[in-house]
Amino acid sequence: MNDRPSVLVTGGAGYIGSHCCKALFEAGYNPVCYDNLSTGHRDYIKWGPFVAGDIRDAAKVTATLRTHDVVAVMHFAAFSLVGESVADPQKYYLNNLAGTLALLQGMREAGCFRFILSSTGAVYGNAGRELINETDRCEPINPYGTSKWMIERVLSDYRDAYGFGAFCLRYFNASGADVSGVIGEQRDPETHLIPRAMMALQGHVPDFSIFGDDYDTPDGTAVRDYIHVTDLAAAHVLALKLLMQGHRGGSFNLGTGHGFSVRQILAAIAQETGREVPQVMKPRRAGDPAMLVANPGAARDVLSFEAAHSDLPTIIRTAWAWHRRAHPLKTAASS
Ligand SMILES: NC(=O)c1ccc[n+]([C@@H]2O[C@H](COP(=O)([O-])OP(=O)(O)OC[C@H]3O[C@@H](n4cnc5c(N)ncnc54)[C@H](O)[C@@H]3O)[C@@H](O)[C@H]2O)c1
The missing domain is CATH 3.90.25.10 (UDP-galactose 4-epimerase, domain 1)
Structure with a gap:
């Protein structure tokens, strides 16, 4: 029996999710990696249990949250190639948008209402100004960015209607690798x-x-704007701590x-x-x-x-x- 609070990390076998699992473990949490390994790596799962599952399977999400007595969900699972999203938008709306709706449904069923979304600077589109503020207009120019922007809108409604605490962390360009050298950025095909x-x-x-x-x-x-993945992971732990204190969340840029x-x-x-x-x-x-x-x-x-x-x-x-x-x-x- 694990006496650390459990956090479900969807996409925990991926690049950023695996770094967050490490940061969660080091901060005293039990990161439960929930991943279908579509682009993730089995050997990146080192800091907690692994559940092979798909975010689109709401019943499995609910069962996993209950089994591990999960206090919050960090949601990294998504497709994230801009060019591919332009060529095949349905793939992105089904996995990113419909998948997140199913995940949130599974969370409500299990009574888990703390959520951190991997959002993106791509929600802004052609920002047209030097430094982008969260209050700037979001006008994504590709289906990938649109899928994340739609999820942010959903979360705004879920905060008001269902009492979710939800942070949308808009990463700019994730980069670098953990100093241990055991996890890093690896995709096939690699486009970053x-x-x-x-x-x-x-x-x-x-x-x-x-x-x-x-x-x-x-x-x-x-x-x-390039931000080190270790910094992204640290920001997630900070957001989690606020959620645990009852913070409602909001949308925040993560860049330099x-x-x-x-x-x-x-x-x-x-x-x-x-x-x-x-x-x-x-x-x-x-x-x-x-x-x-x-x-x-x-x-x-x-x-x-x-x-x-x-x-x-x-x-x-x-x-x-x-x-x-x-x-x-x-x-x-x-x-
Ligand atoms: N890499 C960046 O620069 C960057 C920038 C902004 C936002 N993001 C967002 O950060 C998140 C993580 O990105 P990454 O670069 O680590 O990608 P990644 O492809 O390395 O990781 C994504 C993980 O999600 C899993 N996954 C995908 N669909 C799933 C599903 N339906 N059910 C269960 N698991 C599923 C994959 O197997 C993989 O392990 C994504 O949401 C992405 O949109 C990334």
Whole structure:
């Protein structure tokens, strides 16, 4: 019998969810990983029990919450590839939106009313201003961002009608890896910028594509706000503590307030590794805004959140350490 309070972590076998399981364990909780392993990794589940399940199965959610006497749910399970969401929106609305509705239904049935959502900076769309505030208009420009925005609206109604406490944490670009080197960012196919660039560097993919150099940004390439995954995990634990005190939640940016262009990231990788990433220029992708940088002020004020690991050298160093482990070099000559 576990005397730690249990937290259900949907998507706990994924990149960010696994880091949150570790942070929860270190903070004295019992993270119960609930995952269908569609994109997750069985060997990332190290800090608590595993329940093989789908969020769309409300009855299984209810049974799991009861079995483990769960006090709160952290919800990471989703599909999150922008380009794929443009090509196949139904996949995103069924898994992300309908899946979350089923999860919330299962929670109500079990009497569990504390919830933390992985939301995203993509809810803002083309923000058109330097630093994005939570009060700015949300106008997502791809089905992935829309699916998360719709869930935020649902949660607003569920707070009022059913008494949910619900935080929607709008991550900007999750990056880096745990210092232990045992979990990190790994997808198939990999489309995220930093791991993709590192795979190109190691020859696992032929080259790295820069999608557009004609944006209205200082060097023409898209600018994003990169936040270390360890910082994201810490913010979740802070939000959980507030929920346990009866906080109603709300929507908060998780970013640093500093943006880096694609070219700046590639330069930082070259600096860390001593090698240039092989690159090709491609046209802009549908659904990619020019610039997404968070104003982190509200998370600092309400959650007492400070990004402690999100400087670019730490992000690149931990990502590279993980990456070399996850994608071993094929030949000694290429190291
Ligand atoms: N990676 C980022 O930069 C970023 C930025 C903003 C928001 N997010 C959000 O953070 C969350 C986690 O992202 P990630 O990068 O760790 O992704 P990931 O693909 O590594 O993890 C998602 C996990 O959810 C599981 N899953 C998916 N659908 C499921 C279902 N129906 N039932 C049960 N399990 C299911 C997968 O198996 C996987 O383990 C997602 O909700 C994503 O939208 C990510």
